[in-house]
Amino acid sequence: MTKYGTTEEQLANVAVKNHENALYNPNAHFHKKITVDDVMNSVVVASPLKLFDACPFSDGAASAVLCSEEFLRKMNGHASEAIKIVASGRAGGTGALHQRPDLTTLNAAVLAGREAFKQANLGPKDIDFLEVHDCFTIAELVALEDLGFYPRGQAAKATEEGETKRNGETPVNPSGGLKAKGHPVGATGVGQVVEVYDQLNDRAGQRQVNNARVALTHNVGATGGSCAVHIFEKR
């Protein structure tokens, strides 16, 4: 905020958007529409983050079945909804915040994203929507910049202008994200994959992203000590 002039209201926009998306996700933890004022008036936990900037702890489970192309061929047309993992990038970073040269980025996410885009031979412009690890509102903005979707300091303004809404240029967290779909820690990463599966198969109901063919997931652990980025395509 000191470096880029990001405002608390801009952070609040992330929470409002993700709650809006979760209204149409039957598996979401919260089905509650909120406003920027609701976020701004919620109790301060650790300034500038307030209660509504934070994701909840949730109960939940998610599963995905991994299989080979060969197995799918043997299925003779069954499992036709299977999606393809086109890239899998993972990287580590320092867990201690005070060891980081820059507090406005997670180096693990930058490296994992770069690796994934390289494997897939794709770039941010090729991604139709993404699910990112929005454990706090600011984390969604940092993720979008770490992955190269926006230049440094510009994800806040883009979010404010609606670019990351379901019908925006770069839909982010159509599931509701960790913020509103919920954060059942161990199930969160696979939960993102389940959302991608539904979206790429055009079965996400009212929260469907139009023409979703390529999607990205970004999952963080250990305060940024580890990050995994996957890219998926419709087969």
Next chain:
Amino acid sequence: MTSQETEDGESGNLTIKEFQEAIREGKIEGYKCRNCGHKQIDIIDFCPVCHKSNLEKIEFAREGKVLTYTIQQVAPEQFMNEVPYAWTIVELDDGPKVTGWIPFISKSSDLPIGQRVRFKKSYLPGIVFEKI
């Protein structure tokens, strides 16, 4: 204080317990890498910059400046009676950065970025700083 020799492949000998005991005695201890000179306060087995294990245990400066902080209003159990306070990253005068906290900070005007602070020996948990 005598520095402890370490060699490649061996741990640097400073345990979390020793680190905490040093804090209780009013000292901030950590490592200096004999290979590249990198200084770090965390418990490490090798230098995160050059990846060598040739570490020397040293004591760091007790004064530094505030790089960033949050004002904690909801705190974990150990700090429940201390809210509000600043949870901060301090850059010590001899280079390394450390996470600590400053009691009695309730608004951002109480603590400008760059504020000079001093490590304070305390019975309270963590690394306590006070404004100079």
